[in-house]
Each structure stands twice: as structure tokens, then as C-alpha cells.
Amino acid sequence: MQQTILVTGGAGYIGSHTCVCLLEAGYQVIVVDNFSNSNIIAPERVQQITGKTFTVHPVDICDRKTLAAVFAEHDIDAVIHFAGFKAVGESIEQPLNYYHNNIYGTITLCEVMAEAGVKTMIFSSSATVYGMNDNVPFKESAPTSATNPYGHTKLFIEQILQDVCIADPEWTVTLLRYFNPVGAHHSGLIGEDPNGVPNNLMPFISQVAVGRLKKLKIFGNDYPTPDGTGVRDYIHVIDLADGHVKALESTGKQKGVAIYNLGTGHGISVLDVVTTFEKINGIPIPYKIVPRRPGDIASSFADPKKAKNILQWIAKKTLEDMVRDAWNWQQKNPNGYA
Numbered sequence: 001m002q003q004t005i006l007v008t009g010g011a012g013y014i015g016s017h018t019c020v021c022l023l024e025a026g027y028q029v030i031v032v033d034n035f036s037n038s039n040i041i042a043p044e045r046v047q048q049i050t051g052k053t054f055t056v057h058p059v060d061i062c063d064r065k066t067l068a069a070v071f072a073e074h075d076i077d078a079v080i081h082f083a084g085f086k087a088v089g090e091s092i093e094q095p096l097n098y099y100h101n102n103i104y105g106t107i108t109l110c111e112v113m114a115e116a117g118v119k120t121m122i123f124s125s126s127a128t129v130y131g132m133n134d135n136v137p138f139k140e141s142a143p144t145s146a147t148n149p150y151g152h153t154k155l156f157i158e159q160i161l162q163d164v165c166i167a168d169p170e171w172t173v174t175l176l177r178y179f180n181p182v183g184a185h186h187s188g189l190i191g192e193d194p195n196g197v198p199n200n201l202m203p204f205i206s207q208v209a210v211g212r213l214k215k216l217k218i219f220g221n222d223y224p225t226p227d228g229t230g231v232r233d234y235i236h237v238i239d240l241a242d243g244h245v246k247a248l249e250s251t252g253k254q255k256g257v258a259i260y261n262l263g264t265g266h267g268i269s270v271l272d273v274v275t276t277f278e279k280i281n282g283i284p285i286p287y288k289i290v291p292r293r294p295g296d297i298a299s300s301f302a303d304p305k306k307a308k309n310i311l312q313w314i315a316k317k318t319l320e321d322m323v324r325d326a327w328n329w330q331q332k333n334p335n336g337y338a
């Protein structure tokens, strides 16, 4: 029977790509999003890509009554929970906003789910929970810690969801720890559309390429890495989205909480990304080296074996695919969805 998945934050970057993969895999989708960091055009484009329609509720997950009405209206089988704020720097300036939106939002969602008898959730966690630990590749069993309010919200939510599963064995929760999602759907219809100057490397590079920004800032070239710039595990957003479909398929066999890294397992430096972007897309990216950003670590990449063994998931797309698709999206939408 066709399953219905409620996607919180489904209009956002990863959520919109996941909606495409869910619809293509035959799931029915319901989106809840308050559009605090997204645009109504994104779900419209998802419908254009897939040729399938779905309902979008402009609802804040902190608004219990309205959220409960969504659960009353639809027969929901599981929730994929993306909704939340995600900017590290902003979280340091506005901790209460982050704790309220991310933690109170998740607690409200869990309470509404429990009342509606929906007890299956896939949650967007992050490699940020590995903290300042430099012992790469990270296994799911590595020690966790946080250095900023955003990271703390991810850690606290992981803990809350584990406690919910202990208290009520009917719950099944999958914590997916994403590494660095980049790229866009190959159609160029949906992609990453950050507000203001991007915090993340790929949208920064594409905005320089399209002329919105003059120069890329590279934060530090004196890390103990092969070329001195930071090393990260960049993963194509479509591979990441596909990981959610695989995680969903696996929930039937699972009891309680399962944790998976979603990354490629390969560390790529900032300069590798820049030169690959230049080579594949034929555009020079002027850059300047600036001091390290507080809280950044030298190297972060996943050990993705657990997801391979249990979910039968691996990241398939290459760095070349990532830079090509990021540029295709940016070129077709120089000002994002605006």
C-alpha cells in the first residue's frame, strides 16, 4: 500500500530534493513548512519535476494546534523532520531563537505525532555532533560534543529522540548525520538558495561564478591537511535525499533508534572543490585566503559503512557531478527563487 510521509521543512534545500526522491519512489508526500528559510516556488518546482501533486501546509511546527490539524487531516505513516534553523554563526548570536525553534519545535512535533499514533521519524542530524574531534573518518560510535548552539540543538534532539524510544518501544527513530550536502537536482529547477552571504562553500563559489560576489573567502590555509585548506566530506544532495528513502524502507526492520552517517567517506579540500569547479564549468573563481573561522576543524569525513551494510545505501555521485549541478542551478536561477 502507498505510504504517506509528512515532510517538515519540505520546501527547504534538502527537503525539496527528498520530496522528489520520495515521489519518484512511489510515496505520497505532505509538506509542512513555515517558509522562514524557503520559498513556495520550491514545492511547485518539485511537482514540475515529478509530474506529481502534493499538499503543502504553510504551518510552523511550534504551532501545536495547527500542526495537530494537519495530522488529523491526513493518514500519515511516518515523518521526515528537516524543519529547523541551521546557521552556526546566527545560532551564536541568537541562541534562544535556535533552542526554541529547533528543540521546542521537535518536542511539539513528537507530542503531536504521539497523539496521532504516528511513531516513526527520520531526523536530520549533522556531522557537527562529532564536535572538535579530529579522529577521521568518523564512525557513528565516535564521541559526540558541540561547540555552538546549533550543534547543541542537534545533540539535544538526538538525546530527546533516544529517550522517547526508551519510554515507548512503539517508536522508531532514525538519526541521519549528514556531512556536507552540495549540488542540485540535474534539472536545475531546485537547488540551494541561502539568504545573504552564504556560510557554505559551494553556494559561495557559485555566487562568485555568477557575479553576485566578487571573491571567494577561504578560511585558513594552514591546517594540517595536504594543501592546508579544510577537508570535508561533500555529498551530492540527491545521494543524501536517496539515503532518506533507504532509511524509510528500513524502518520496518528496525526497533528503537538507529544512527547512520550519510557521507561519501572521502575527504576533499576547499581548494580541490574550487579547482574542480573551475575545470568542469570553465569559470575562474578568484579567491583570497582569510583567517580560520573559530570552531572549524581541519578535517571531517564519514565512515559510511554502516549505511552501506544496513540500508544498502552508498553515495554514487562524483565531485564533478556536484560542481556541474551546483552551477547549472545557479546559472538558471542567478538570484535563487527570488
Ligand SMILES: NC(=O)c1ccc[n+]([C@@H]2O[C@H](COP(=O)([O-])OP(=O)(O)OC[C@H]3O[C@@H](n4cnc5c(N)ncnc54)[C@H](O)[C@@H]3O)[C@@H](O)[C@H]2O)c1
Pocket: 008, 009, 010, 011, 012, 013, 014, 015, 032, 033, 034, 035, 036, 037, 038, 039, 059, 060, 061, 062, 081, 082, 083, 084, 085, 086, 101, 105, 124, 125, 126, 127, 178, 179, 180, 181, 200
Ligand atoms: N545543509 C546542510 O549543510 C546541513 C547539514 C547537516 C544537517 N542539516 C540539517 O538538515 C535540515 C535541512 O537543512 P536544509 O539545508 O535543507 O535547510 P533549509 O533551511 O533549506 O530547510 C529547512 C526548512 O525548514 C523550514 N523551517 C524552519 N523552521 C521551521 C518551523 N518552525 N516550522 C516549519 N518549518 C520550518 C524552513 O523554512 C526551511 O524550508 C536542517 O535541520 C539542518 O539543520 C543541514
